[in-house]
Amino acid sequence: MHMFFVLSRLAWRYLWRNHRRTIVMLSAIAIGAWAMIFMTALTRGMVDQMIEDGVSVIPGHVLIHDPDYLDDPSVNNRVALNDAELDERFGDAGFVSWASRVRVPAIVTSERESRGVTLLGIDPQAERGFSFVDYDDVDGRFLEGPDDKGVVLGAKLADTLETRVGKRVVLMSQDPDNEIADRGFRVVGLFHAEMDATEESYAFVGKRTAQDMLRIGNSVSEVVFVGDDYRDVEPIYEKVAALVDDSVRVSRWTEVDTYLGTMMGMMDGFMLIWVIVIFLALSFGLVNTLVMAVFERIREIGLMLALGMKPSMILGQILIESMMLLAVGLLIGDVLAWATIKPLEGGIDISIVAEGMEMFGASSTLYPSFNIDDVILANVVVMILGFLASLSPAWRASRYEPVEAITKV
Amino acid sequence: MVKAGMNIRLLIALLLMATTSFAAADEERDATQIVRDAVNHWRGLSSYTEMTMVIHRPDWERSMTMQAWTKGDEQSLVRVMEPKKDRGNGTLTDENSMWTFSPKINRVIKVPSSMMGQSWMGSDFSNKDVARADDIIDQYDHTIESVETIDDMAVYTIKSIPHEEAAVVWGSEVLTIRDDHVVLEHAFYDQDGELVKTLKSFEIGEMGGRTIAMRQRMIKTDDPDEWTEIAVNTVEYELDLKDSLFTLSNLRNPRN
Numbered sequence: 001m002h003m004f005f006v007l008s009r010l011a012w013r014y015l016w017r018n019h020r021r022t023i024v025m026l027s028a029i030a031i032g033a034w035a036m037i038f039m040t041a042l043t044r045g046m047v048d049q050m051i052e053d054g055v056s057v058i059p060g061h062v063l064i065h066d067p068d069y070l071d072d073p074s075v076n077n078r079v080a081l082n083d084a085e086l087d088e089r090f091g092d093a094g095f096v097s098w099a100s101r102v103r104v105p106a107i108v109t110s111e112r113e114s115r116g117v118t119l120l121g122i123d124p125q126a127e128r129g130f131s132f133v134d135y136d137d138v139d140g141r142f143l144e145g146p147d148d149k150g151v152v153l154g155a156k157l158a159d160t161l162e163t164r165v166g167k168r169v170v171l172m173s174q175d176p177d178n179e180i181a182d183r184g185f186r187v188v189g190l191f192h193a194e195m196d197a198t199e200e201s202y203a204f205v206g207k208r209t210a211q212d213m214l215r216i217g218n219s220v221s222e223v224v225f226v227g228d229d230y231r232d233v234e235p236i237y238e239k240v241a242a243l244v245d246d247s248v249r250v251s252r253w254t255e256v257d258t259y260l261g262t263m264m265g266m267m268d269g270f271m272l273i274w275v276i277v278i279f280l281a282l283s284f285g286l287v288n289t290l291v292m293a294v295f296e297r298i299r300e301i302g303l304m305l306a307l308g309m310k311p312s313m314i315l316g317q318i319l320i321e322s323m324m325l326l327a328v329g330l331l332i333g334d335v336l337a338w339a340t341i342k343p344l345e346g347g348i349d350i351s352i353v354a355e356g357m358e359m360f361g362a363s364s365t366l367y368p369s370f371n372i373d374d375v376i377l378a379n380v381v382v383m384i385l386g387f388l389a390s391l392s393p394a395w396r397a398s399r400y401e402p403v404e405a406i407t408k409v
Numbered sequence: 410m411v412k413a414g415m416n417i418r419l420l421i422a423l424l425l426m427a428t429t430s431f432a433a434a435d436e437e438r439d440a441t442q443i444v445r446d447a448v449n450h451w452r453g454l455s456s457y458t459e460m461t462m463v464i465h466r467p468d469w470e471r472s473m474t475m476q477a478w479t480k481g482d483e484q485s486l487v488r489v490m491e492p493k494k495d496r497g498n499g500t501l502t503d504e505n506s507m508w509t510f511s512p513k514i515n516r517v518i519k520v521p522s523s524m525m526g527q528s529w530m531g532s533d534f535s536n537k538d539v540a541r542a543d544d545i546i547d548q549y550d551h552t553i554e555s556v557e558t559i560d561d562m563a564v565y566t567i568k569s570i571p572h573e574e575a576a577v578v579w580g581s582e583v584l585t586i587r588d589d590h591v592v593l594e595h596a597f598y599d600q601d602g603e604l605v606k607t608l609k610s611f612e613i614g615e616m617g618g619r620t621i622a623m624r625q626r627m628i629k630t631d632d633p634d635e636w637t638e639i640a641v642n643t644v645e646y647e648l649d650l651k652d653s654l655f656t657l658s659n660l661r662n663p664r665n
Binding site for chain 2: 105107109110111112114116149163167168169170172173174178179180181182183184185186
């Protein structure tokens with residue numbers, strides 16, 4: 001232990017003997033670390049936002065469907081349990097939020113236009129809180145109950161259809177016998193969403209009204225369960241799976257929206273690759289600096305060896321030197337990254353490129369997220385890889401013949 | 410006496426294939442009855458029509474000659490005769506369903522609900538207009554707006570407002586119907602009361618034993634240059650049409 005302190009002191013002093021070189025190296029490491037963390041925070045922020053928006057639109061962290069529903073979301077693939085059976089099974093099972101809904105493709109027609117939408121027959125009270133629609137931010141009003149005879153469209157869709165609150169539209173879909181099921185609905189409200197695509201693709205009607213229109217009795221297309229954190233859905237999944245049999249399929253949201261599910265897994269992999277790429281660039285500078293530092297003081301190393309210092313101590317000293325350099329550099333980089341991300345956490349307005357961002361499902365405000373796990377990952381990876389990169393110059397330094405080294409010009 | 414005469418006439422009418430009531434009872438008829446009579450007058454209990462449909466656009470125009478059979482309120486079959494490349498294209502409707510057949514692909518396709526709003530054979534009529542022409546009777550509330558006398562004939566202007574839950578997008582439709590059941594004009598208004606499109610009748614004349622509109626044109630208010638006109642070449646009413654005419658197999662393999 002005592003030896004370690006001696007070596008550390010030596011290393012620290014050597015580091016600052018050529019302070020200009022050390023400062024250059026420190027800034028390289030600091031900027032590298034800053035780039036790693038800052039870029040990751042931006043990407044992570046964007047992906048988090050995408051996933052959150054996506055999950056809120058699904059919505060639900062665990063879902064029950066007919067086994068064929070995901071392949072063919074038609075009215076024929078309904079959950080085998082009807083409303084009453086669902087209530088009986090899940091009503092008292094202690095789920096925080098759950099709801100059953102009718103979800104079928106439909107066509108909405110106004111006097112002038114028609115558009116394809118997803119028709120959602122919902123019980124608005126059951127979905128309050130986890131619906132992606134903020135009930136209070138609706139022009140007009142939101143649905144009042146499962147028997148509501150009105151329809152709530154997205155504001156953008158209403159624009160396209162040239163309709164508005166108070167006017168009637170016709171929703172058309174198919175009943176289980178492939179006959180046309182249609183009905184007139186009065187637009188009672190227009191909802192707002194982060195993305196235009198969301199506003200354009202959903203039409204909300206009362207669950208009972210939808211069931212009547214589609215002539216499906218009291219059956220539903222899906223049952224959704226929502227927990228506290230979309231990253232951790234296993235407990236709900238297991239609880240739900242235990243309550244149903246094989247006639248239905250229980251899925252996590254990652255299976256329903258595989259794009260988003262993959263996205264979440266990919267983000268962690270991306271982070272690691274990004275850190276390694278930056279480190280590779282950094283490592284050349286690091287190794288070069290160390291090689292120079294060793295080369296400069298061959299004679300001193302020879303002298304120390306001649307005085308009886310063990311080669312392993314030389315090795316240790318060079319490694320400590322490199323670790324110190326990295327640690328200080330990383331620390332500066334971390335602080336720098338934190339200082340730049342914090343003021344931006346309120347969101348960066350990127351509405352200039354919003355249309356492009358929408359194409360892959362991201363919104364027009366970017367919220368960088370300073371994720372402590374990412375920071376730890378970046379630091380640990382750099383330290384480990386830095387250690388490995390320093391091994392070679394340190395090893396060479398420890399292998400000098402004392403006499404040769406002292407006499408080296 | 411008047412009443413007895415009316416009853417006898419009605420009886421005769423019923424015996425003569427019951428094309429519903431006649432002008433004699435005009436004062437008592439309510440708006441719904443006028444509309445129903447007009448629809449029945451136009452298609453009869455059964456009918457066979459040869460017609461030419463002209464689709465006009467600012468930069469092009471095409472015309473098609475078609476045969477059409479109807480039976481009752483629900484069944485109809487339309488088959489294209491001209492031009493040659495479209496020959497054999499057919500549309501069959503039965504109740505609220507609709508099928509199309511094209512000899513080029515040799516397939517019968519059921520028109521899905523998602524396509525009911527789309528144009529029928531490229532015209533200004535939608536598939537829904539064709540498949541569900543008689544929704545106008547019972548999915549609306551009809552009121553007589555005014556009665557005029559033109560050329561010694563009473564002309565009713567009837568405002569039809571769709572029921573709240575009817576699958577109709579229009580705010581109201583205004584029908585101008587002559588006392589002899591000829592629809593002179595059928596105007597479609599949006600829910601702000603603006604005129605969107607009008608089906609106008611021209612050349613009213615005698616054909617197939619009835620007075621009918623021989624030329625009808627659908628004009629969009631916003632684009633007066635875009636219209637579809639249907640001219641009736643020949644029409645026969647009250648034929649004995651077999652049910653087998655309105656089947657998918659007949660749609661595919663014409664046997665008439």
